[in-house]
Amino acid sequence: MQDILDEIVATIGASKERGKVADYIPQLACIDPNQFAITVALADGRVFSSGHSDRLFSIQSISKVFTLTIALGKLGDAVWSRVGREPSGDPFNSIVQLEHENGKPRNPFINAGAIAIADAILKGHQPKETLGEILQFVRFIADDDSIGIDEKVAQSELVTGDRNASLAHFMASFGRMKNPVDWVLGTYFHHCSIAMNTEQLARSGLFLVDNGRNPVSGTRVVSALRARRINSLMLMCGHYDGSGEFAFRVGLPGKSGVGGGILAIAPGKASIAVWSPGLDEVGNSKLGTEALEKLVQHTGWSIFG
Amino acid sequence: MQDILDEIVATIGASKERGKVADYIPQLACIDPNQFAITVALADGRVFSSGHSDRLFSIQSISKVFTLTIALGKLGDAVWSRVGREPSGDPFNSIVQLEHENGKPRNPFINAGAIAIADAILKGHQPKETLGEILQFVRFIADDDSIGIDEKVAQSELVTGDRNASLAHFMASFGRMKNPVDWVLGTYFHHCSIAMNTEQLARSGLFLVDNGRNPVSGTRVVSALRARRINSLMLMCGHYDGSGEFAFRVGLPGKSGVGGGILAIAPGKASIAVWSPGLDEVGNSKLGTEALEKLVQHTGWSIFG
Amino acid sequence: MQDILDEIVATIGASKERGKVADYIPQLACIDPNQFAITVALADGRVFSSGHSDRLFSIQSISKVFTLTIALGKLGDAVWSRVGREPSGDPFNSIVQLEHENGKPRNPFINAGAIAIADAILKGHQPKETLGEILQFVRFIADDDSIGIDEKVAQSELVTGDRNASLAHFMASFGRMKNPVDWVLGTYFHHCSIAMNTEQLARSGLFLVDNGRNPVSGTRVVSALRARRINSLMLMCGHYDGSGEFAFRVGLPGKSGVGGGILAIAPGKASIAVWSPGLDEVGNSKLGTEALEKLVQHTGWSIFG
Amino acid sequence: MQDILDEIVATIGASKERGKVADYIPQLACIDPNQFAITVALADGRVFSSGHSDRLFSIQSISKVFTLTIALGKLGDAVWSRVGREPSGDPFNSIVQLEHENGKPRNPFINAGAIAIADAILKGHQPKETLGEILQFVRFIADDDSIGIDEKVAQSELVTGDRNASLAHFMASFGRMKNPVDWVLGTYFHHCSIAMNTEQLARSGLFLVDNGRNPVSGTRVVSALRARRINSLMLMCGHYDGSGEFAFRVGLPGKSGVGGGILAIAPGKASIAVWSPGLDEVGNSKLGTEALEKLVQHTGWSIFG
Structure with missing residues (x-):
């Protein structure tokens, strides 16, 4: 997993075409677009990160x-x-x-x-x-x-x-x-x-990975049914009018923010946080989406088969 | 599985509130709404049916x-x-x-x-x-x-x-x-x-269950990536402006028709066809959706965890 | 003219079907709907009124x-x-x-x-x-x-x-x-x-009757071209999505308010103010429109021939 | 009147910026944009023309x-x-x-x-x-x-x-x-x-000038009320989503066609036809509108004062 993440940082994280930083909130407009981080928190408690995974960003x-x-x-x-x-x-x-x-x-x-x-x-x-x-x-x-x-x-x-x-x-x-x-x-x-970094954000999604419980501590956050429903809403509506595109390319429930972060859930497997400030034309992190697409190719975590 | 399907036919299939048969196509308007069928075709080749699973309906x-x-x-x-x-x-x-x-x-x-x-x-x-x-x-x-x-x-x-x-x-x-x-x-x-019956329809969806191959014959129909993408489109858009509701309640990729049929895919597990002619207000089979919701409760097949 | 106005007050002003007083502004919701007034200020300076023409209403x-x-x-x-x-x-x-x-x-x-x-x-x-x-x-x-x-x-x-x-x-x-x-x-x-009464309101429209000048005092308010243009805007847009209806029925530039007033201009002839608090379904004074329709029938003041 | 029309033909009719000929109907796309005609048919029966007033165009x-x-x-x-x-x-x-x-x-x-x-x-x-x-x-x-x-x-x-x-x-x-x-x-x-020329078109509008009767022959075509109502519809809706603009600039009821013609009515005064094939961005004759604006400036025929 560490190798996969490092490769993603080395290739996608270094891409020239990084999208456009959100400019309508002054404080976000001045973010350096050349930052990139990804963290995978597995259902078994292990956490892997690569890139600027300790830098705080606005989760929006x-x-x-x-x-x-x-x-x-x-x-x-x-x-x-x-x-x-x-x-x-x-x-x-x-x-x-x-x-x-x-x-x-x-x-x-x-x-x-x-x-x-x-x-x-x-x-x-x-x-x-x-x-x-x-x-x-x-x-x-x-x-x-x-x-x-x-x-x-x-x-x-x-x-x-x-x-x-x-x-x-x-x-x-x-x-x-x-x-x-x-x-x-x-x-x-x-x-x-x-403000969170990708490590914090990935951990915060773990309750949606394991039927509403935090798989590490075992604490229940919501019922299994509710966790599934939140995941379904993330898939259907989590990327505004780019939700169909995200489902098509990545195939995981996910929620984006104009700060450039995305939280994605692979049920039963992992909670993933990725951050790259540049956005595509519908307002979702450009490289973040590409990184998740690549990660799913490597892991086969798509919920669609 | 046979027990689950029989119970669904006995309970949901016998419901009084059956929705409204599509009336804008004359030939569909005269269908008897008191018909109901469900078929589950498992990835291992076994097929289970209950209700009027040999009756042909318009798949629309x-x-x-x-x-x-x-x-x-x-x-x-x-x-x-x-x-x-x-x-x-x-x-x-x-x-x-x-x-x-x-x-x-x-x-x-x-x-x-x-x-x-x-x-x-x-x-x-x-x-x-x-x-x-x-x-x-x-x-x-x-x-x-x-x-x-x-x-x-x-x-x-x-x-x-x-x-x-x-x-x-x-x-x-x-x-x-x-x-x-x-x-x-x-x-x-x-x-x-x-025109198909639920047995034929369930079998026709098997290639979307097993990464693009028919799991029984082993024949490849489409690539694994394409199968996933078709599933994602079914989830996002398969029930018109009731797609969010279907994902929320059932949690499987599915496609409905105004003839009252629904084809749903549980990746890796089964292809499911259900038929009940009465529709809800957005044009999807009312009892068909309820039957799938019940089936997923019993089997835990939701793709959302 | 006085006879015409008195007849309008006696017939239309006494109508049972008075429309509905605007209810979304609390202070307007409690207005007595059984009030009615009409004033005609002629280009030659004479002013005729009938009904409650001295009562103030919100011109909105x-x-x-x-x-x-x-x-x-x-x-x-x-x-x-x-x-x-x-x-x-x-x-x-x-x-x-x-x-x-x-x-x-x-x-x-x-x-x-x-x-x-x-x-x-x-x-x-x-x-x-x-x-x-x-x-x-x-x-x-x-x-x-x-x-x-x-x-x-x-x-x-x-x-x-x-x-x-x-x-x-x-x-x-x-x-x-x-x-x-x-x-x-x-x-x-x-x-x-x-707040104005119909006498004040009718007088205030006189500059639009006589090419931008007040015909009584002779004072110029706007240029002739501007007066025409304001009149054209009143005709085209003065009654929201009921503007076509008002042009069709009354045939004069006019502006309505949800207080139940209407100011209408017969270029070269008169400025007319009418008030009846009850509104039709698009928000224009119901009896006010009827009164203007009747007045134009009597006077032939339609700008359309 | 002849002088006014000749001046319009000499100035506006010779303008370089002539708009764009309608291109979605092949037969109209090949019309020579350098044509221009104007005809005024007065209520008293006299008819004045200038430009290519005998050329047929598609009235659309x-x-x-x-x-x-x-x-x-x-x-x-x-x-x-x-x-x-x-x-x-x-x-x-x-x-x-x-x-x-x-x-x-x-x-x-x-x-x-x-x-x-x-x-x-x-x-x-x-x-x-x-x-x-x-x-x-x-x-x-x-x-x-x-x-x-x-x-x-x-x-x-x-x-x-x-x-x-x-x-x-x-x-x-x-x-x-x-x-x-x-x-x-x-x-x-x-x-x-x-297909009509401006002379024919101007004559055809005369019944809308004189309260529903042809002022020359005296024949009644429609009632006076109906003529007024048709005029009101022309003013409100005769130029699609450029109707407000036409009322603002010209101030006459008018109807345009994508063939480049406009029929305008000055109630009690004249029926006017103008033709120039180039259209503005909402589909109305560009020079035709300018010509009518100029004509109204000269004659004071605006219905708005």
């Missing part, structure tokens, strides 16, 4: 997997009255579908859906409290208490977050926000600004 | 899996210049997305996409010739030479097929039809009218 | 005619880089068209367009200052210094204005807001809350 | 004014159950709006609407018969029996008319076609292929 939308998990824990199936579970066929920040469907987001991984989830888990509490809870959960599943929020990124998003503010007010106009829009956006921007 | 859109496979064999990756591979987020017969994307269908399983695939495999030949080729392929993968086309259904579709004629002419207006629209529609309506 | 979107006029005075044709001049074919608060056209509103009379106009006339000044300017202009063209803003309505809109906040943030996300969104919305909500 | 969509008039004569207000009367906000051949509104076209002047009108006036008769009726009507209102159909253009449209075939089949799929799609399209393509 990958955090939506964690907030969805928390929301399912708090609300159960009532979550599905707030968001749907179909691919949207639209870019991550589209508002068209919302207008046609009475303000209900198609799934929890497009921006509108994640904002609705943030509203759902706030439940009238202060954003600070809720963010503490989210952080606590991420530290627990990653088994690492050092994980925190990058305040500079969060502030940077607040300042430039007009599109997300628009989505939130739009849903509010359909009576779909239970908390003040400002609170919801504050929570959303902050959980998107959680 | 399930045939799109077969025509896609043929098109990939004939054109290779050039197929993807004709159709995309993303979920559409729209109903199966929507034309909106086509207008916004220059007449290129999102994927090969929505109607427009399957019509584009029919055009691709015609390649200037007569529809009769191409239909012969399609039938020959289906008989080959199902290992059953008795499989044929229900002419009454095909005629019924031709007469009422204005929506599909609209889609075909629309694509033609973007220069995307290489053959006369009439030929393409004739081919499309006829391959949708192939 | 009718104010967009005045802010457009102010914006054209300040920016000239540069206004058209901010908003288009085509009918939108969508409801007044739709966001779909904005997404497809890079955040540029189709015309200055849909909500997004009027918000863009509010941003244009703010030009970095405080909302209070700009609102003072707007009020001054309205008082000038109506020749009535008593006209003011209903603060209760303005506050009511601020509290419930999520849809407009969404539109404003959406445009901001395309870089189309030069001032803080809060300032723009504050200005917009306040100018929509100007 | 201008014919929709005539078929609408015929349909209103045959069906009365029942026409409005077949088509709406709102601007569409979409290009002339868009299908998106149809899908969202159950196959009912927004107005009779977009292609779908005119196809629906052709279906309405067929009423089970043969296309040949109906075309005879249409020609007879056009000859009657233009008072010229030499007007005919350019068969080459009609054939050219039939061959390349996939977009219109798509629209027709789409409406048929909603049960909105009472006649075979082929008959409807044949009728539509042929009436679009009527």
Whole structure:
């Protein structure tokens, strides 16, 4: 495994065509695109890394997997009255579908859906409290208490977050926000600004590898059924309108973030985190996707046979 | 396995709420909704059935899996210049997305996409010739030479097929039809009218279970990579705008038809065919989906863990 | 003329089917629907009224005619880089068209367009200052210094204005807001809350009757060409997606507001204000439209022959 | 008047930037763009022309004014159950709006609407018969029996008319076609292929100038109310998604065709025909629009004051 990862770093990690760093969040725009890391956390507890696997990056939308998990824990199936579970066929920040469907987001991984989830888990509490809870959960599943929020990124998003503010007010106009829009956006921007390295991120996905339990500690995080369902949502909707492409090429449930990270799950086998800041035209890490494609070729981990 | 299937027939197969038989094709509208069948063809060659597994039904859109496979064999990756591979987020017969994307269908399983695939495999030949080729392929993968086309259904579709004629002419207006629209529609309506029973249908999916080879005869149908990719497309797009729901509840690649059939693939394990004519509100077999959900609960075959 | 107006009040003004009072702004929801007024201000200076023509109502979107006029005075044709001049074919608060056209509103009379106009006339000044300017202009063209803003309505809109906040943030996300969104919305909500009676409103439209000059005082407000253009925009876009219907039935340039008022212009002949709080299904005064239709039948004032 | 027209021909008619000749109908693509003609038929019977006013051109969509008039004569207000009367906000051949509104076209002047009108006036008769009726009507209102159909253009449209075939089949799929799609399209393509010169075209519009009567012969064609309504539809919808622009710049009801013709009506004053084959980006005659703008500047004929 170490050889495979080293080869991926040496070939794909050194590629000239690295995509384009997200430029709409100032704090992300200045990231050096020549960074690359990959970590594989196996179901048996062994962890392999290569590249800059100790460098922190903004996990951005990958955090939506964690907030969805928390929301399912708090609300159960009532979550599905707030968001749907179909691919949207639209870019991550589209508002068209919302207008046609009475303000209900198609799934929890497009921006509108994640904002609705943030509203759902706030439940009238202060954003600070809720963010503490989210952080606590991420530290627990990653088994690492050092994980925190990058305040500079969060502030940077607040300042430039007009599109997300628009989505939130739009849903509010359909009576779909239970908390003040400002609170919801504050929570959303902050959980998107959680900073992790690929080692932490790979570990945090292990509960989705082993039927809802952490295979190392044996602790149950969610039921087996819920873990499968979260995986299905990651596959169907985890890469916005590039989800079909990711399933076609990689064949694993995965969630990307505009910080350049991807978390992918090979059920029963491994949790994989990869990071390369340059994005393709639909907003997913370009080299990250290529690295996962290569890894699956080597390991045969595709869920499709 | 026989016990599981018998229980499914006894419980789900006897359900009162059976959905609504497709009514826009006259010949399908008069089907008795109280029919139900399920067949599991295991990777080791054993086949189990329960219910009306010897009754022929119109496979309709399930045939799109077969025509896609043929098109990939004939054109290779050039197929993807004709159709995309993303979920559409729209109903199966929507034309909106086509207008916004220059007449290129999102994927090969929505109607427009399957019509584009029919055009691709015609390649200037007569529809009769191409239909012969399609039938020959289906008989080959199902290992059953008795499989044929229900002419009454095909005629019924031709007469009422204005929506599909609209889609075909629309694509033609973007220069995307290489053959006369009439030929393409004739081919499309006829391959949708192939009649099979669940035993034949389950056997026909075996090549997608075992990396592109028929696990019984050992014959290779497609490469392992291509089999995985077809499975990924079935999962992402096989149930129109209910694909997310099917992945969430069943967790297997599958393709439905408005005749009430579903073909589902559990990679490495089994090919499953189920049939119940009543449809849910997005056009997928209501009891068929419930039966597959139950089967996966019993067998643990979900690809998501 | 007085007889015609009295007959309109006696027949149409007494109609049982009065439409539905706007309910999304709390302060408007409690208006008594059994009020009705009509005023005709002739080009020769005579003014005729009937019904509750001295009661103040919220002019709402009718104010967009005045802010457009102010914006054209300040920016000239540069206004058209901010908003288009085509009918939108969508409801007044739709966001779909904005997404497809890079955040540029189709015309200055849909909500997004009027918000863009509010941003244009703010030009970095405080909302209070700009609102003072707007009020001054309205008082000038109506020749009535008593006209003011209903603060209760303005506050009511601020509290419930999520849809407009969404539109404003959406445009901001395309870089189309030069001032803080809060300032723009504050200005917009306040100018929509100007309160007038039909006498004041009819007088305020006189400059559009006589080629840009007030026919009574002789004062020029805008050039003849500009007056014609404002009239053309009122006809094409003044009643949202009911503009075609209004042109078909009434045949005069007009602008409606959800407070139940309509200002209509018969070029060369008269400025007409009508008020009845009940709205039809697209948000225009139901009886107000009927009254104008009847008035044009009597007077032959249609611009179409 | 002759001087004004001669000046228009000498300046605008000689412009270098002439727009682009319609290229999707082969027979139209080969028209010489350096042709230009204008005719003004006054309400008092005098007719003034300049430029190539005796050359025949394909009137294309201008014919929709005539078929609408015929349909209103045959069906009365029942026409409005077949088509709406709102601007569409979409290009002339868009299908998106149809899908969202159950196959009912927004107005009779977009292609779908005119196809629906052709279906309405067929009423089970043969296309040949109906075309005879249409020609007879056009000859009657233009008072010229030499007007005919350019068969080459009609054939050219039939061959390349996939977009219109798509629209027709789409409406048929909603049960909105009472006649075979082929008959409807044949009728539509042929009436679009009527050939006229500007003199004939200007005369044909005279009944819309004088309250539904031909002001020269005194013959009534339609009621005064109907004439006003047709004028309102021309203003609101006569230039597709450039209708707002035309109203803003010219200020007259008008209908354009992709053959480069425009028929404009100045109620009470004149019927105007202009022809220049080059089109602007939304499909309306570029120099034709400029010529009308200039003419209105000289005459003050704008309906907006």
